Amino acid sequence: MNDSAIDYDRYDHVRPIRWNGETLELLDQRVLPFTVVHEICRSSDEVAEAIRALTVRGAPAIGIAAAWGVVLAGRGLETADAAEASRLLEPAIQRLNAARPTAVNLAWALARMGDALAALDPGDDWRAALENEALAIETEDLAANRAMGRAGAALIAPGSGVLTHCNTGSLATAGFGTALGVIRAGVADGRIARVFATETRPWNQGARLTVWELAQDGIDATLIADAAASHLMKTGQVQWVVVGADRICANGDTANKIGTYQLAIAARHHGLKFMVVAPSSTVDMGTASGELIEIEERDPAELLSFRGKRVVADGVSAWNPVFDVTPHALIDAVVTEKGVVERPDAARMRALFGA
Numbered sequence: 001m002n003d004s005a006i007d008y009d010r011y012d013h014v015r016p017i018r019w020n021g022e023t024l025e026l027l028d029q030r031v032l033p034f035t036v037v038h039e040i041c042r043s044s045d046e047v048a049e050a051i052r053a054l055t056v057r058g059a060p061a062i063g064i065a066a067a068w069g070v071v072l073a074g075r076g077l078e079t080a081d082a083a084e085a086s087r088l089l090e091p092a093i094q095r096l097n098a099a100r101p102t103a104v105n106l107a108w109a110l111a112r113m114g115d116a117l118a119a120l121d122p123g124d125d126w127r128a129a130l131e132n133e134a135l136a137i138e139t140e141d142l143a144a145n146r147a148m149g150r151a152g153a154a155l156i157a158p159g160s161g162v163l164t165h166c167n168t169g170s171l172a173t174a175g176f177g178t179a180l181g182v183i184r185a186g187v188a189d190g191r192i193a194r195v196f197a198t199e200t201r202p203w204n205q206g207a208r209l210t211v212w213e214l215a216q217d218g219i220d221a222t223l224i225a226d227a228a229a230s231h232l233m234k235t236g237q238v239q240w241v242v243v244g245a246d247r248i249c250a251n252g253d254t255a256n257k258i259g260t261y262q263l264a265i266a267a268r269h270h271g272l273k274f275m276v277v278a279p280s281s282t283v284d285m286g287t288a289s290g291e292l293i294e295i296e297e298r299d300p301a302e303l304l305s306f307r308g309k310r311v312v313a314d315g316v317s318a319w320n321p322v323f324d325v326t327p328h329a330l331i332d333a334v335v336t337e338k339g340v341v342e343r344p345d346a347a348r349m350r351a352l353f354g355a
């Protein structure tokens, strides 16, 4: 498939992050799909809070938002010297980095912003350099998604059904999406005939965001309860599970939204294929394997309440890890903009991404 087969403008209806030259506008994902409002961030700490609170979410999107957060942090500084700016920006960068632990894209984007500053000569315009770098991070992510969409869809046999988890679409990226980009590309060229999306409890990224995005594209998608996934697989309606990632380790172990691991186990049990789609900014060759990944745990209230109203008896406690790790042995393909790693392991990952 070439680019001309896909009308990308059709997927441009959702932009989670918009830099307007002075402030950062974030589409508030906490209140979608029925309320479409933007939160205006004027400082890096406001961006850090928006990432923590899930106003903006999805691994690539939080990296992009954080990069613009560094630009905002630079606005408050007086110095003309790049080295001094680099030193003064460090606390703000650390606060952005601490907003969420699991997605490596956050640390990756912040490191890129720091490297861009470090590469400057003393007289260079460091504010312009930061802005250019944030824009480059955003632009490259969109290009990566389009490339992954084509590469991932090419693996899927015509007439297939797919199941996806969480939200990996335009909302989670600079646009088009990772796993959802593969689904968009696969539907566009007739390979994907049926799309199923999990609810993705407890935050409902699938129910509130993914099927909303697809509905606006005119792509039919069927929502299922998370607990219906194995049964769906057994009925023969899906041939692939296609998901995104928050961190892919050097051996291919992959952290993604809680529930991904059990989908991979169920897919293997039913003889289905399991695809992980993520830009190379999600690949962390510095982390050897999945047990070294910090798994974010969020407020148990997400489980104990529904729409702000407690639905579980008082006194009951809950445990709310929001990511899990799928071992590489359960993954059939890791699709990135740099290429596809089939049956990923340490040697195959190293062959594409280096040491």
Ligand SMILES: CSC[C@@H](O)[C@@H](O)C(=O)COP(=O)(O)O
Binding pocket: 057, 058, 059, 060, 103, 165, 166, 167, 168, 169, 172, 173, 177, 178, 179, 205, 243, 244, 245, 246, 256, 257, 258, 322
């Ligand atoms: C392209 S987004 C990939 C992942 O970030 C996505 O699958 C996911 O797990 C998002 O989790 P979230 O907690 O909504 O930020």
